[in-house]
Amino acid sequence: MLLKKRKREGAEINGSSMADIAFLLLIFFLVTTTINVDTGIGMVLPPPLDPAETPPPIRERNLMKILVNAQGLVLMDEEPTQMDQVQEKIIEFVKNPENLETLSVSPQAAIVSIKTQRQTPYSIYIDMLDEVIGAYAILRNEAALSNFGVEYSRLSKENKKIVDDIYPKKISIAEPDEE
Amino acid sequence: MAHFKKKQAGTKQEVPTSAMPDVVFMLLFFFMVTTVLREVTLKVRVDLTKATNIEKIEEKRLVSYIYIGPERLPGNKLGNDKVQIDDSIQDDINAIRTIMYDKLIEEPKMIVSLRVDKDSEFGLLTDVQEELKQASTFRVNYSTKSEN
Numbered sequence: 001m002l003l004k005k006r007k008r009e010g011a012e013i014n015g016s017s018m019a020d021i022a023f024l025l026l027i028f029f030l031v032t033t034t035i036n037v038d039t040g041i042g043m044v045l046p047p048p049l050d051p052a053e054t055p056p057p058i059r060e061r062n063l064m065k066i067l068v069n070a071q072g073l074v075l076m077d078e079e080p081t082q083m084d085q086v087q088e089k090i091i092e093f094v095k096n097p098e099n100l101e102t103l104s105v106s107p108q109a110a111i112v113s114i115k116t117q118r119q120t121p122y123s124i125y126i127d128m129l130d131e132v133i134g135a136y137a138i139l140r141n142e143a144a145l146s147n148f149g150v151e152y153s154r155l156s157k158e159n160k161k162i163v164d165d166i167y168p169k170k171i172s173i174a175e176p177d178e179e
Numbered sequence: 180m181a182h183f184k185k186k187q188a189g190t191k192q193e194v195p196t197s198a199m200p201d202v203v204f205m206l207l208f209f210f211m212v213t214t215v216l217r218e219v220t221l222k223v224r225v226d227l228t229k230a231t232n233i234e235k236i237e238e239k240r241l242v243s244y245i246y247i248g249p250e251r252l253p254g255n256k257l258g259n260d261k262v263q264i265d266d267s268i269q270d271d272i273n274a275i276r277t278i279m280y281d282k283l284i285e286e287p288k289m290i291v292s293l294r295v296d297k298d299s300e301f302g303l304l305t306d307v308q309e310e311l312k313q314a315s316t317f318r319v320n321y322s323t324k325s326e327n
Contacts, residue, residue, distance in 0.1 A: 015200070034214075038292060041321040041323060045308060046317070121298055123298070125301050126230055
């Protein structure tokens with residue numbers, strides 16, 4: 001015979017296409033992945049009230065009542081207020097630097113209550129909530145700067161807790177009246 | 180004829196590519212894990228409002244969404260405000276209680292993200308919140324866009 005006997009090939013599985021397959025899958029998942037993070041205002045709802053139980057008494061001066069009507073007009077403790085003054089007023093109410101009789105006894109006792117009408121647009125309600133949370137953010141930042149010398153966002157978890165205890169965020173969302 | 184043997188260098192000249200599948204697979208697994216494939220089809224219009232003092236939800240796995248907004252009707256029209264959970268519109272507000280309670284049992288650290296249209300009225304949201312209280316899902320997040 002003139003033909004040479006062929007050499008036998010090695011008994012390996014050709015793995016060169018594995019990379020291609022993996023790339024294909026990779027591109028698919030790259031395209032479908034959404035890495036955008038959800039942002040929003042976090043709140044913790046109170047547990048439902050037992051109708052047989054009366055709510056705990058709150059001293060009038062410790063409660064900042066904010067009423068927002070459907071037109072976006074704001075009443076703070078029976079006083080008409082512009083939206084951009086809300087933050088200032090809350091800071092004054094919580095800190096009460098001159099120890100006024102009408103404002104909160106201490107920052108720990110202060111409660112901000114937001115009440116809206118059923119017809120109030122959601123965006124107005126969120127604006128209001130945003131202002132209140134903003135006021136607390138300013139207060140906590142101040143406390144962080146004076147106690148630890150750094151901004152609130154750069155504090156460690158334990159120190160954040162200390163600052164949070166100085167200015168506990170107590171926001172109550174009242175149920176709108178039936179009309 | 181004399182047969183000359185080619186001179187060969189001792190080392191291979193190719194870049195070893197045998198590790199490439201491993202690298203690619205590693206990236207693949209990363210994206211597979213981070214991908215959230217399930218997207219709901221919105222039956223209500225949700226145009227989020229903006230706020231400045233917002234926080235991020237880090238653990239997306241804990242989040243369960245409730246959509247509130249005007250219903251999308253055929254022909255680009257908008258109907259009344261409706262509540263949508265998962266893929267269906269909930270006409271019976273009281274049914275939300277059981278739905279959310281079942282979800283809470285599956286994921287005890289659940290956060291309810293309320294995606295509410297900016298023009299919808301607060302009244303419906305209160306009703307939903309009341310149901311959430313009854314279902315003892317207290318952690319909520321009002322979804323908003325960033326102001327900047």
